[in-house]
Each structure stands twice: as structure tokens, then as C-alpha cells.
Amino acid sequence: MPSEPVPRRSPTVAEVAALAGVGKATAARTLGNYGSVSPAARARVMAAAEKLRYRPNNLARSMTTGRTQTIGVVVADIGNPFFGGVMRGITDRCEEDGYAAIVLSTDETLEEEKAAVSVLMRQKVDGLIVASAAVTAADAGHLQDATARGIPVVLMDRLIEGIDLPAVIVDNREAIRNATRFLLREGHDRIAFAWGPVAEKPSTSVEDVLALSERDIWSATERLHGYLEALDGAGIPFDPALVTGCELTVEDTAIAVRDMLTLPEPPTAILTTETNAMVGALQAIRQSGLSYPRDVSLIGFDDNSWSSVMDPPLTMIAQPMTHLGETAAEQLMAIIAGTAEPAHTELMRTEFRERRSTAPPRTRGAPGQYASRR
Numbered sequence: 204m205p206s207e208p209v210p211r212r213s214p215t216v217a218e219v220a221a222l223a224g225v226g227k228a229t230a231a232r233t234l235g236n237y238g239s240v241s242p243a244a245r246a247r248v249m250a251a252a253e254k255l256r257y258r259p260n261n262l263a264r265s266m267t268t269g270r271t272q273t274i275g276v277v278v279a280d281i282g283n284p285f286f287g288g289v290m291r292g293i294t295d296r297c298e299e300d301g302y303a304a305i306v307l308s309t310d311e312t313l314e315e316e317k318a319a320v321s322v323l324m325r326q327k328v329d330g331l332i333v334a335s336a337a338v339t340a341a342d343a344g345h346l347q348d349a350t351a352r353g354i355p356v357v358l359m360d361r362l363i364e365g366i367d368l369p370a371v372i373v374d375n376r377e378a379i380r381n382a383t384r385f386l387l388r389e390g391h392d393r394i395a396f397a398w399g400p401v402a403e404k405p406s407t408s409v410e411d412v413l414a415l416s417e418r419d420i421w422s423a424t425e426r427l428h429g430y431l432e433a434l435d436g437a438g439i440p441f442d443p444a445l446v447t448g449c450e451l452t453v454e455d456t457a458i459a460v461r462d463m464l465t466l467p468e469p470p471t472a473i474l475t476t477e478t479n480a481m482v483g484a485l486q487a488i489r490q491s492g493l494s495y496p497r498d499v500s501l502i503g504f505d506d507n508s509w510s511s512v513m514d515p516p517l518t519m520i521a522q523p524m525t526h527l528g529e530t531a532a533e534q535l536m537a538i539i540a541g542t543a544e545p546a547h548t549e550l551m552r553t554e555f556r557e558r559r560s561t562a563p564p565r566t567r568g569a570p571g572q573y574a575s576r577r
Contacts, residue, residue: 214255223251236272236301273303274535275323277316277333281308284478284507285524286334289359292528293332300536302329311336311420317345330355330535336420340365355538359531361421362548369538369546371531375422378520378553379429379474382502385555386472387437390563391500395445395463395470396430397456397480398423402448409441415448426476426504445470447480456483457490464491464499471564472500478507481517496562506556515559523551 220230225244233240233248234257240248251257276293278286290306297304305323309315313336323331333356337343343363346356350368358370386394400419406412409431416424427446434441444466447459456475460483463470475481481503488495495501496515503510506521530549537543 214257216257219248219251219255219257222255223247271327271329272301273305273326273328274532275320275326275328275331276304276306277319277323277331277335278306278308279311279334279336281306285505285522288522288524289334289528289531292525292530293532294528295525296529296532296536302536304532309336313337313342320345320349324349324352324354328354329539330357332357332359332531332535334358334360335363337363337366338418338420339363355535357531357535357538359527363421367546369534369543370548371527371534371551372422372548373522373527373551373553375425375553376429376432378504378555379426379476380433381429381555382474382520383430383433384437385557386474386500386502386561387433387439389472389500389561391472392437392439393442393445393468393470393472393564394430394434394439395447395460395473396427397447397451397460397473397475397484398427398430399447399449399451401450406443406446406448408443412441412443412446423476430474451477451480451483453479453483453486456480457486460484460487461491464488464493470499472502472561475501475503478503478505480504495560497565500561500564502561506554510556511558513560517560518558519556521554521556523553527551 216230216234217227219234220227223230225248229240229244230248233245234252274297276290278289280286290304294304305326305328307319307322309319316333316336320331320333331349331354333346335343335346335358337346340363343366346366346368349356356368358368360372362370362372383394400415402415406415412427416427431441445463447456449455449459456479460473464487473484475484484501488499488501493499502518502520504520506519510517510519534543534549
């Protein structure tokens with residue numbers, strides 16, 4: 204009976220050092236990416252490691268350096284194309300420094316987020332990037348606990364009131380304010396806003412809507428403020444019937460927008476704040492027997508790949524998703540390496556991509572006829 208093949212033994216640091224003609228300590232520092240090594244010695248060690256097909260022992264390296272060369276990333280919904288784009292930026296930047304990212308999704312719930320952070324801390328990650336569901340410092344004890352244990356945290360996409368952590372965000376308020384002003388210039392004064400969170404009863408004033416926003420994540424609240432500021436600047440009275448108070452699922456948004464479209468004075472334009480809300484609004488328009496932009500103009504947030512191939516193509520607010528992820532990872536890498544500036548917030552701009560889902564408003568005249576409101 205033939206004997207079992209003997210598994211090929213992995214080369215050791217000592218063997219790499221011997222081939223490179225350097226000391227074992229120099230080889231260990233090079234392969235572990237810590238300490239000081241001359242460029243010439245580093246080049247010889249890396250060439251020897253490649254020739255021997257050396258693969259690092261991460262456990263041994265972490266015991267030597269105190270680092271695992273991993274970071275944890277906590278996102279609200281890994282199925283959301285926005286977070287997919289962000290993760291591309293994070294992983295690309297991590298690879299440059301020899302880091303791997305462990306990604307956990309929370310379904311936008313604080314309890315799932317706390318559990319995810321706990322799991323990542325047990326995995327001994329070297330740092331965390333978090334798109335948090337926390338609204339205030341009272342919600343963010345798990346993140347404060349991580350930093351107290353020496354695990355740096357960088358916030359991504361959202362800020363948390365009362366928490367001073369480095370963050371990378373986009374200017375959500377400006378983005379929606381500018382999109383609303385665009386619709387106002389087109390002649391719209393009945394602009395619906397597809398936004399959450401769930402309302403316990405219909406809002407009857409701007410104060411009701413603002414109180415509701417205090418329960419929502421920072422980015423969504425900023426978008427609401429941008430919408431309200433644009434209306435106020437144009438002297439347009441706020442109508443709470445034009446702001447959804449629902450979960451931003453496709454189904455709930457479709458119901459809410461469909462109800463708006465049956466109002467005695469329906470909206471002539473709809474602003475949506477994320478992908479599910481856009482899909483829900485599209486469903487509501489179709490289910491109501493209407494079309495865009497003939498009957499209602501439409502603008503969305505997050506420019507997905509399908510937005511430009513819709514018929515007509517959709518006007519969208521595009522976030523710098525990949526760059527946002529790269530920058531968050533870069534901030535975290537700098538903190539881990541001890542080269543970071545004091546905690547600061549990096550604010551990025553969005554891009555307004557005008558296509559063909561908007562037009563001047565039209566009002567129904569005789570059956571089958573439309574008259575411009577201008």
C-alpha cells in the first residue's frame with residue numbers, strides 16, 4: 204500500500220533570513236512589517252520570501268507585534284449598493300498596508316451593532332470603522348468602550364451627537380438642499396420627500412417632523428434639514444402630508460408615495476433619500492398609472508448602476524462611495540500607526556447628476572390633457 208505523501212513544510216523565518224543573508228530579527232521585522240529595516244535588507248528579505256513561498260504565521264506575528272493586521276467594519280446593510288462601494292474603497296486601502304477587513308452587517312439596528320462590535324473585539328481587530336445606528340452618546344457606549352480598551356474607531360457616513368471620534372462623511376444637507384432648489388427652479392412647489400422614520404401618528408407641523416427626526420440617524424436627519432431649508436428659503440409653506448413617515452423599505456415607501464399621489468393636491472416632484480425609497484417611489488408611480496417625468500419628477504440619492512439605464516434615466520445625487528471608504532481606512536491606518544492628526548471630521552461633497560427624470564410641473568386639465576403650471 205503506497206505511503207501517504209508528506210505535507211510540504213512551510214519555510215521558516217530563519218530559512219528566509221539565511222537565504223537573504225540577514226539576521227533572523229531583521230527578517231522577522233520585515234515579514235511582520237514592524238520596526239526599522241534598511242531598504243536594501245528589506246528588498247533581500249522580500250525576494251527570499253517570494254522564492255521560498257513563505258507565508259506569515261499571523262498568530263505568531265500578532266504575539267510579537269500586538270497586532271492582528273485586521274480591522275473590523277460595521278455597516279448597516281451589506282446588500283445596499285452604497286455600502287458595497289464603500290467596502291471596495293476600504294479593502295483596497297487596507298491591502299496597501301497588509302490589512303484584512305472583517306465585515307459585519309447590522310440591518311440598521313443598534314442591538315445588532317453592539318453585538319457586531321463585541322464579536323470584532325473578541326477577534327482582536329486592530330481598529331473599527333463603523334456606520335453607526337447610534338443617534339446620541341447615550342446609544343454609543345459600545346464604541347466608547349472600544350476606544351477605552353485601546354481599539355481606535357472611525358465613524359463613517361454618520362456622526363453621533365456628543366461623541367468626539369474621527370469621521371468621514373458627505374455633506375448630506377447641502378446635497379438635498381441643492382436638489383430641492385433645482386426642483387424649485389423648475390417650477391415645482393409641491394415636492395414630496397420620501398424619508399423615515401416611522402411616525403406614530405400623522406405629522407401636522409414642521410415641529411412634529413423635526414421631533415421625529417431626532418430618532419433618526421444623522422445622515423437622514425441632515426437630508427431632512429436640507430429639504431426644509433430649501434423650502435423655507437423659497438418661501439414655500441411646509442406641508443407635512445408631503446413627508447413620508449414610514450420604514451424606508453420598498454413596500455412601505457410605495458404605499459406612502461401612492462397615498463401622496465392621491466391627495467387633492469398631489470406632489471409634482473418626489474425626492475427620495477436612498478435606494479429602497481427610490482424603488483418604492485417608482486413602484487408607486489407605476490401602480491398609480493402615472494409616469495415620470497410627465498406626471499411627476501423624480502430625484503434619488505445614491506447613483507446606482509441601473510439609474511442611468513432606466514427609461515428615462517434617473518437624476519441622482521451621487522456619493523463618492525469608494526473615496527469615502529478609502530479615506531476612512533486611511534484615517535484608521537494612521538491612528539493604528541500612531542501618525543494620525545487629532546480626531547477630526549472629513550466632509551466630502553456629492554455630485555448632482557442631472558438626467559431625464561425631471562421636468563417642469565404639469566397639471567391635469569381636460570381628460571387626457573395636461574397644461575403647464577408655468
